[in-house]
Amino acid sequence: MNSATPSLKLQLGILASGSGSNLQAIIDRCNDSSLQANIALVISNNPEAFALQRAAQAGISHCCIDHRQFEQRDDFERAVVAKLQESKVELVVLAGFMRLIGDTFLHAFPQRIINIHPALLPAFPGLHVQQKALDYGAKFSGCTVHLVDSGVDTGPIIMQAVVPVYDDDSADDLAARILVEEHKIYPRAIQLLAAGRLKIEGRRVRSVPAFPPTPVALHNPPLQND
């Protein structure tokens, strides 16, 4: 799909700084139509980002806006916002985008910027969070899709997935286990937004109509199996 595709689908602008595996998951779900959205544009701040190659491979409009070419964050943000607006982007999807989001951005897309974070917020915001979860001794971690506000990983939570932390995990082991779930919940959360299924009430994001409750509790270590 590319920006020339005529459609009434939600127009996504995806911002990525690195590998872009979440971008790939979103591309794949758009292609199999489980995500009713169109990726209008992919932007990276990093000319080396593999995400740009993934976009090229998929025939998606893409560009690099290198933050190092701007003295002020605001000027960088203005350039990114202009590109997104030019492409008629309706929802900005941060997928491993390693720049903080400032007021210029937030005002241009109020409540229309989302992020995925590889921990169960509000635990472990910021960077290196898989190592932080291990160091803390957490028995579960996971990932969180949330709206972006002016804080660091503080916006209203849209969707989460939980994974166990094992005694002999390295940060890379845990990151890999979490990433598998990221690839499931990010496209799903975007689909819920695209379908108008989410109602934002302050900090709480509700599904309308509500989903049936999942009657399950997780235990780690398990309750039995000795």
Ligand code: GRF
């Ligand atoms: C993911 O773990 C995401 O949660 C975090 O950055 C990583 C990006 O991975 N924000 P990728 O570039 O999508 O592979």
